[in-house]
Amino acid sequence: MPAADTDRPRPKSVDPKNKVFALIRSRATAGPLEELAAKRKNIHIVVTDMSNPRKLDEAAAEVAKVTGGSLDVLILNAGSAGPETSTLPPSAFHGREDALENEIHENIKNNLLSNIYLVNCFLGLVRNGVEKKIVFVSSQCGDVEFTRVTGLATLLGYSVSKAGMNVITTKFGAELAQEGIKTLSMxxxxxxxxxAKAVTGDPEIRKFMLNAFHKIDPTVEGPISVDESVTDQLQVIQNLTEADSGKFLTHHGNHDEWF
Structure with missing residues (x-):
């Protein structure tokens, strides 16, 4: 990806000079992505298994063939909200210890371990890149103060895994700083x-979430569009410097504007 201009960033695939790689589990469920890739030849779809380091090594090798062995920005966007028990608060697992272990383990596997595998398998390409950036797409749920103020007691395993991966991202930043590699959780x-629609589309759930979110920001009325979020995230990634490496920021590039 080339150095960004001073305007608000556009989706990277819009510029044909950029090479964009999308790692997915199956092409069978990737209809919209397939349609976009058919229009933009600089989008490359790579089928892999995030939980399998060998498959991820193969994916990295496939990317390297196209880029000449480098990658400027690695974005960790894969994840899962976990099993159905995600709707339970911690105390509800008393007497249901097997369910608790599954709640934690499934989220740690999908949202933390798999992302460590991905970074390690693609690290050689990032080392050869120009921008040298690794970005983990996290969640407000992984922030202690956000949870404390909103009073959201559910999504136990998801929140733990996101918070844990925030720390891992900082650890990678500390390890790789001398190589000029910058990391960020966002x-x-x-x-x-x-x-999100599958959850907050329900009027009662939406009302519950809004009541909780209003404790942080009384002006929030609902979710923002995907385009708005992506544009804001790209701006933060574009502006990432060594001074902010290892931080956990919002899509506005700060610590408190969560919406």
């Missing part, structure tokens, strides 16, 4: 994705 905001 909340995308409350975004109107398909996954």
């Amino acid at each position: 909340s995308p905001g409350w975004v109107n994705t398909d996954a």
Whole structure:
């Protein structure tokens, strides 16, 4: 990806000089992505398994063939909200210890371990890149103060895994700083994705979430669009410097504007 201009960033695939790689589990469920890739030949779809380091090594090798062995920005966007028990608060797991272990383990596996695998498998390409940036798409749920103020007691495993990966991202930043590699954890905001619609589309759940979020920001009315979130995130990534490496920021590039 080339150095960004001074205007608000556009989706990177808009510029044909950029090479964009999308790692997915299956092409069978990637209809919209397939349509976009058919229009923009600089989008490359790579099928892999985030939980399998060998498969990720193969994916990195596939990317390297296209880029000549380098990658400017690695964005860790894969994740899962975990099993159905995500709707339970911690005390509800008393007497359900097996469910608690599954709640924690599934989220740690999907949202933390898999991302460590991904970084390690692609690190050689990032080392050869120009921008040398690793960005983890985190969540407000991984922030202690956000949880404390909103009083959101559910999404236990998801929150733990996001908070844990925030620390891991900082650890990578500390380890790789001398190589000029910068890392960042970033909340995308409350975004109107398909996954969010499946949850907050329910009027009662939406009302509950708004009541909680209003404790942080009384002006929030609902989720922002995917385009708005992505544009804001790209701005933060564009502005990432060594001074901010290892931090956990919002999509506005600060510590408190979560929406």
